[in-house]
Amino acid sequence: MDAPMTHAVFGHPVAHSLSPRIHAAFAAQLGIPMRYGAIDAPPDTFAEALAAFAGAGGRGANVTLPHKQAALALCTTTTARARRAGAVNTLVRIDDGWHGDITDGSGLLRDLARHRIGLPGRNVLILGAGGAARGIAGPLLDAGIASLAIANRTRATAAALANAMADARARPLDIDALGMSGAFDIVINATSATRTTTLPAWPATVVHAGTACLDLGYGDAATAFLAWSRTAGAAAAIDGLGMLVEQAAESFSAWHGAWPDAEAVLHMLGTRRDTSGFPDRDPLRRDE
16 A cells, blocks of 8 residues: 655646656655655635545645635634735644645745846736735735736736735736836736636737746746747746746745755756746846
C-alpha cells in the first residue's frame, strides 16, 4: 500500500500543475521525506476534499485556482497578508485546523528582483481581480510602486480588491476604458484568459517601449499573453514559472523550517519562460 500523501496541491483543474515536481525536487535537495500529490476538487467539493486530506494525515497544502478565496474561510488562523488579500495559497496543519498564508506576492517580488525589474515609482496594471490578483496587489504596493490600476471584466470585483487594499494608489479601471488609460510600466496578466489561445481585445496602448509584461501562468497557459506582449512592443515578456517556484519555496519553508534552492529547481525545469528581447538590466531604467 502506498504511503499517504503528507502534502498536496488543490485546484480545478490541477493535472497540469508542476507543484508535485517542484516540491519533490525541494525535498530531495534537503533530504526531507515528503509525498506530495495533486488533488482535483471542483468548488462544491473542495471543503470536503480538504477535510478528507487532513483526516488521512495531510500536513500541508498549496491551493490554486479556483479555491484561494474559499480556502481562507476554512482556516482557523491566518497571516495578516492573507487577510489583507482575502485569499490563501498555503495551508499548514495545526492542532485545531489549518493555518493559512499567501506566498504569491513575495514569490513574485523575488522573481522580479531576479530579472532586475525595479518596483519603486512604477505604474502597474493588473488584468484580473480574482485570487491570483489578490495575492500580489498588497506586496506590489508595499514595494513602493507609484500606482496600481486593477482592470477586470466586472468592475465591482476590481473595485472590491482596490478597496481592500485601503491605499489611495490602488484604483479600479474599466476594461472598456483601457484604451484611454495611457501606458504602464508593468502589466501583469492575472486572468484565466491565459488558459485559452484567444485573449480579450486589450489595447496595445497600455504598453510603452520599456514596459515589462508578466503572465502569472506558465507554459502553454502563458503563450497567448507573451505573444500579445511582444506584438505590443514590450521590452520584456516573462511567464509565471519563476513566481511559481519562489512561492513554492516559501510554502516548503513554512512546512519544514528550511528554505530550498529555487534557482536550482528553475534550472532543472529547463523551459522556464519566454524571455525574447529581455535585456540584461531593468528595462524601465533610462540612466544606464
